Amino acid sequence: MIFQQLQDSTSSTYTYLLARRAGGEALIIDPVFEQVSLYVDLLEKLDLRLVKAIDTHIHADHITGLGALRDLTKCVTVMGERSGADVVSMRLREDEVVDVDGIKLRTLYTPGHTDDSYSFVMPDRVFTGDALLIGGTGRTDFQNGDPFQAYDSLFNKLLKLPSELLVYPAHDYRGNTASTLAYEAAHNPRLQVSSAEQYADIMNSLNLADPKMMDVAVPANQGVGKDLSKYLQPGEVVDAEELLREVEGGGVALLDLREKGERRRDGVIPGSLHCPYLDLEGALCNGDTLQNIQQRDKKRVVLYCAFGERSALALDTLRGYGFKDLRHLSGGLGAWLRAGGSVESPEGTN
Ligand SMILES: [Fe+2]
Incomplete structure (x- = not known):
């Protein structure tokens, strides 16, 4: 060590x-x-x-x-x-x-x-x-x-x-x-x-x-985490209320960037896909999950995590890989719950 x-x-x-x-x-x-x-x-x-x-x-x-x-x-x-x-x-x-x-x-x-x-x-x-x-x-x-x-x-x-x-x-x-x-x-x-x-x-x-x-x-x-704006460009942020409406209408794919333990502890937004933040780059190199969702399924991908920090950082990284049209959930799962969004157990969701 x-x-x-x-x-x-x-x-x-x-x-x-x-x-x-x-x-x-x-x-x-x-x-x-x-x-x-x-x-x-x-x-x-x-x-x-x-x-x-x-x-x-x-x-x-x-x-x-x-x-x-x-x-x-x-x-x-x-x-x-x-x-x-x-x-x-x-x-x-x-x-x-x-x-x-x-x-x-x-x-x-x-x-x-x-x-x-x-x-x-x-x-x-x-x-x-x-x-x-x-x-x-x-x-x-x-x-x-x-x-x-x-x-x-x-x-x-x-x-x-x-x-x-x-x-x-x-x-x-x-x-x-x-x-x-x-x-x-x-x-x-x-x-x-x-x-x-x-x-x-x-x-x-x-x-x-x-x-x-x-x-x-x-x-x-x-105030250590205050300024996430430097990672985000116009149109890349969705707030929880807006996302609730969009999820009801379909056409949105949610990607959960949290770790397994957090998902078990706090639940997941129903239907979410999962890719832990720290594995994101490896996962992209090995597969084309996001590309498939965007191009084949014609869904707009929203990244989320616990509080919105990892999703903002990930979006910045993914944009660097050439991904477009991604958004992150401002305030993460915390904001989703405060807006009245439901969660489910992660078992069997991906
Ligand atoms: Fe101290």
Whole structure:
């Protein structure tokens, strides 16, 4: 496995790059905007295709690299379902798995530092975001932080994982790079408490200054996905109400770009075809599905995903391959449901 721990010294943030092998697919956790060109250089050097970029939570001390990486690589942006970011491409619930080339990370909801904090668990390590730091824990005094929730995340979730797991946090301010859950349980001063009340007393008496970047970083990070217009041309957007009317009239083919797990979890628009976003280019090279639908069936193809991000990126890619007359569903399945559209189980639909 390729594993790189990269540091942004200004914010003392750790960013992690993971891949199964050189020449394969890669994943980045907690990228920092100012370091994006470094990540891209590294990806090129290792001949890696970045397919997913994850933020463990909305950061207050730096601007995320998620949006810039998406723009440069068309990767899928990922956060937990509680995230307040406007458009992330994929939202994960507790216990769901992110799979990149066989590297599997299980989602663990670990709120308390913020209410959108998630950790990501592998068989030998855990990425704890700011929930658990080396010799410390994330502050709980802004972004809906809550010391009682943090206590629960620490003692009833993270410390219940196998104690030998390596701990890789989103920050370290003293030059530490990794720890283990066993070491933290025994030596982390914040974890030497006997009750949630005692933990809350400690956290509530810290009186820390706000992070310098907070007023800039939080709004920027909430707006990470805002501008999809650069991927779209006039006539390539359909809103959910309009699509509902068109579907009733026939003549529309829907192509779902989400992954299997999302389809099972949230259902599919009835009659949809399926091609996962990350397989789109391969699928086009191996077959002519879209061409058949457009030319043989004389149907107008509408691409959709969870929130409209992957479909906008895919449309831009497909246009580059010469496809014309495609549209994307603005706001994705979320907008479809809000407009009163129905869904069905994906079994047997393709
Ligand atoms: Fe944080």
